Amino acid sequence: MQKVTILIPNYKTLELTKLCLRLIRKYTDLNLAKVIVIDNDSQDESLDYLRTVKWIHLIERKSVPGETPGLSHARALDEALAIVTTPYVLSIHTDTFVRNKQWLPFLIQQIEKNPNIAGVGSWKLEQKPLINRVAKAIEQPIQLAFYRLIGKKDHGIQGKDHNHYYLRSHCALYRAELLNQYQLKFSENNEVAGKGMHRGLAERGHEMVFLPSEILLKYMDHINHGTIIINPELSGDRRSVTRGQKRIEQSLTSFNAYEILQDNSLDQ
Numbered sequence: 001m002q003k004v005t006i007l008i009p010n011y012k013t014l015e016l017t018k019l020c021l022r023l024i025r026k027y028t029d030l031n032l033a034k035v036i037v038i039d040n041d042s043q044d045e046s047l048d049y050l051r052t053v054k055w056i057h058l059i060e061r062k063s064v065p066g067e068t069p070g071l072s073h074a075r076a077l078d079e080a081l082a083i084v085t086t087p088y089v090l091s092i093h094t095d096t097f098v099r100n101k102q103w104l105p106f107l108i109q110q111i112e113k114n115p116n117i118a119g120v121g122s123w124k125l126e127q128k129p130l131i132n133r134v135a136k137a138i139e140q141p142i143q144l145a146f147y148r149l150i151g152k153k154d155h156g157i158q159g160k161d162h163n164h165y166y167l168r169s170h171c172a173l174y175r176a177e178l179l180n181q182y183q184l185k186f187s188e189n190n191e192v193a194g195k196g197m198h199r200g201l202a203e204r205g206h207e208m209v210f211l212p213s214e215i216l217l218k219y220m221d222h223i224n225h226g227t228i229i230i231n232p233e234l235s236g237d238r239r240s241v242t243r244g245q246k247r248i249e250q251s252l253t254s255f256n257a258y259e260i261l262q263d264n265s266l267d268q
Contacts, residue, residue: 004033009076014046022266038076074187091169095223103219118206121172125222166198
């Protein structure tokens with residue numbers, strides 16, 4: 001019986017989308033999961049490709065005037081969420097690449113550890129050097145203490161107040177029945193995908209589990225901002241795009257991407 005529906009928004013990322021889907025096909029038991037891809041009005045070769053992939057359910061979503069890229073992403077997830085019938089629903093990005101046949105059983109095992117767990121996943125799927133993590137751990141309490149001293153409440157310290165941590169949509173597995181029960185959406189309050197949903201579940205007393213990057217990276221990787229890197233017109237930061245393009249090349253090499261991209265049988 002299929003237990004998980006995997007939701008993947010697409011916007012003009014042909015090579016990433018192709019690699020993402022083919023790795024899922026290679027490392028996933030489709031008796032356990034179904035895959036819904038939501039194209040966000042790409043009108044390009046990535047949509048042409050998706051129309052040829054026989055084992056996915058494709059939703060072709062039309063663009064909404066004035067909609068930001070982030071909101072478009074969240075609403076694409078909502079459109080697919082509305083037709084989910086499995087016990088669990090998982091959001092990932094086209095720049096999330098699975099690497100291990102146990103990736104989905106592992107995530108299911110984590111959410112089934114306790115019936116009060118409503119979601120499991122990642123905040124940032126990356127492995128930073130120890131010195132960077134130590135520096136951040138020291139820096140944040142000092143910043144917060146200073147802001148409180150001067151009475152500043154509108155700050156942007158990660159993990160605090162309105163800038164709370166949440167399961168990000170590059171890897172987030174939820175109990176679908178709870179999302180339906182509470183009528184929660186990925187685009188809750190028009191926030192970035194999953195932020196309001198996470199808060200809504202936590203406020204109702206449910207446990208939200210952040211999996212350590214060093215463990216999750218055994219099963220998958222995430223390029224981070226892959227859509228913006230591939231489509232630099234969506235970003236005003238040229239330097240981050242350049243760095244991101246180098247990161248994509250490194251990631252593609254680690255996944256034997258060029259071999260996977262030649263294997264058309266994975267689309268059948």
